[in-house]
Amino acid sequence: MAGIASGILLALVNPGLGMAALSTSLALTQQAGINYTRGNEKEADRVGIALLANSGFDPKGAPNFFGKMAEQYRYVSKVPAMLLTHPLPDSRVSDARIRAQNYPSVNLKPSxxxxxxxxxxxxxxxxxxxxxxxxxxxxxxxxxxxxxxxxxxxxxxxxxxxxxxxxxxxxxxxxxxxxPNNLYYVDVLSDVYIETKQFDKAITLLSRLNSLMPNNQIVALNYANVLQEANELDKASHILQDLLIAQPEHFVAYDLLTTIYRKQDKVGSMHAAKAEVFVLLGIYPKAIDELQNGIKFSKDTPLFQKRLKARILQLREQEEKLKRL
Structure with missing residues (x-):
């Protein structure tokens, strides 16, 4: 600040010299900020490697990862290191390797x-x-x-x-x-059973796992998907409704529920579920349109329609908050 003030005063006496002094002061300020940011980055690496070691991971994983990053920039033109807010990949790898050597090696079994x-x-x-x-x-x-x-x-x-x-x-x-409880295998096998039209096998498999792991999203989504493919729509919708109680912002669950309600010809519920999909995408006008369509075209009870109207008021309030931001 003193340098900038001096530059302004000097410009009153000698404009050329004053502008030079002012430019120098501003450049030094920018460089100080860059150096500060670069220092923070090095400190973050130091803390990160310590956390890796203290958590039982191999601390040498950090420099190995930085090495992979450096390979991506091997043939790219680079600006001088002093102008970078982050350390050069090569220097960052070297620093990380030196720090990682201060900790004992950890040989982890394959996961x-x-x-x-x-x-x-x-x-x-x-x-x-x-x-x-x-x-x-x-x-x-x-x-x-x-x-x-x-x-x-x-x-x-x-x-x-x-x-x-x-x-x-x-x-x-x-x-x-x-x-038998590995969900990686179950997830793909469910799709395979759908592809081969073996719905009974899939339902037997997923029913057992759903009892064992209620509201597990992998099990619940696959179970509901298999049930709707097998045209057991009521059961499929109940599975998803239970999941949404536990995880009320689950995008895929609402999207699948929309499909199931459409097949059931539950117009109001379909529009309500589709509205929640748009809410999770942050598209409030479309969500409100879906709810209004649900009120207009559904044959549900007045209580259900009041619920949709209340949800419209909530969304309009949220939309106004976003606009004020």
Whole structure:
């Protein structure tokens, strides 16, 4: 502030010199802010690595991750380090490695949940399904896997994505027999049973798990989906209504419930459920339109219509709060 004030006073005497002094003061202020931000970033890395170590994770995972980030920028033009608000990836990797060396190494066993998640992402979003089938067949043949079940799961999911539901079913049923409560297997197997029209098998499987894990979103959503495919619409809607009591802002549950109410020809309930989908998307005008349509076209009781009117008032109030913000 003193530098800026001096620059302004100097500009009254000598405009050229005063502007130079003012520009220098402003530049130094900006640089001080950048340095402060960069210092905060280094402090965050230090605290983060300490948290990793104290939580039982391998602290060397942080520099390894930063190394992957640095590879993305290897061939990208870089501005001088002094102008960056964040440390350069290379320097950040070096600092993280030095800090991680202060903690003992942790050798963790492979995690089945992690390996299954990785296989799910790979099978659904990496390459095409046919290539993924070949990939997992090669992994299983050469035994280049950390956990065999995860590789089999990846193969089954790749078969399903490749429209080979029967091959996927054989693998998944075998996996589920050894681990009957594994929801990774259940989630895909439910889709496979729907694809192969084996609704009874899916209902038996999910009914048991729903009793064991009530209002678990994976079980409940798959169970409701199978029931609506099997045209057991009342039961499907009850499952979703119970889930929404426990998780009142579940987007997928409302979306699926909208489909079920449409099949049941419950016009008012359908519009009400669709309105909640728009609420969760933050589109209040469309939500209000859906509720008004529910009042206009439904043949529900006056009490139900009053509930829809009260919800409209709530949404208008929320919309006004957003506008004031």
């Amino acid at each position: 089945l949940a992690f390996e299954l998640t990785q296989a799910r992402i790979t099978a659904r979003y990496e390459n095409n399904s046919k290539a993924n089938v070949s990939k997992y067949e090669d992994i299983l043949r050469t035994q280049e896997y950390k956990i065999k079940e995860a590789a089999l799961y990846g193969l089954a999911l790749s078969h399903y994505e490749n429209k080979s539901a029967i091959k996927a079913r054989e693998i998944l049923e075998s996996l589920l027999k050894a681990d």
